[in-house]
Amino acid sequence: MPVAVKKDRRYTYQDYLTWPDEERWELIDGEAYCMSPAPKVKHQRILSKLDYEFNRQLKTCQHFIAPTDVVLDDFNVVQPDLFVVCAKKKITEDNIQGAPDLVVEITSPSTELKDRREKKTLYERFGVKEYIIIFPDREYLERYILKSKKYGPPDIYNWDETLKLRTLRMEMKLWEVFEKEP
Template identity: 40%
Template sequence: MVGMTAILRGRDWTRADRDALPDDGRRYEVVDGALIVTPSPSPLHQIVLVGLFRQLDRACPAHLILRPAPLDVVLDDRTVVQPDLLVARRDRLDHRGVQGRPELAVEILSPSTQAVDRNLKLDRYQRAQTPGYWLIDPDTLTLTAYELTGGHLRQTAQVTAGESWTATIPYQVTLTPAAWLD
């Protein structure tokens, strides 16, 4: 990402407040009433996103949707996030976004977002009982997978650029991080 992520506190932001903001190319998310403003992603971020999307799209079953950001995931009125990539049940999608938890949320890390992605979002997806959460480091092409076990998102895999890994959540698909740059 180019620039820095800002977390604005001091008032209780809601989805309605966020929706009233201008469409200026930034990503606006609300987490527990705090507004998170993220700048546009870097070219490498987008290359990795498209590569991962292609691998996931080939195996996505018909009852699920695979979508890149920006698409709102409404966990509650005070928590509306936009993961870089998500898989959700079709019946959770409406004209305003995904209502409730996704089956999988994916965040591609950057220096300006990694603290939020590794801590705050991991916690909120866990609270929402999201079955899968993946963090991707685009510089090293490393995927860290978390799966919901006993009510907690626990790390279940770490896959590096030269490896292949078969995910089972949200569906079975084999991923090869090195191919994300093709």
């Protein structure tokens, strides 16, 4: 489970940059979360399918996959599984500066609570327009849309449905993402 490990103080992005490169961390409100263990095979297969679909369909924006740092501010640095940035000025040589337009997190038993609670709150606060949480073992996803600076109740999509993204002109057949027969 990604656990807040370093607890003796509130950390900043400058602290984060001094930590060993072979370790993956995220900062949420200055609290450091270790990003281990490595994702399971099903997680990576879903990410691979998403990466393919975004490569194939996305025309005007750029998508990225983890590990890429998204620096929201000095106390909040995350590495979403997949995200899309439409404003080129946010893309630097080292990281992304500011909120993506869309974020996808693929949960595991160790990340589900953080993805649904801390990260959802964080993405809402920083203005991520569309937030998707994928539950590989249960083969469904939740999609949150930002309206008036708040996420409403999630739209739920099962593996046998087609997801039309609100912030981008693209859609995904979820049975292909989950590698199932319709």
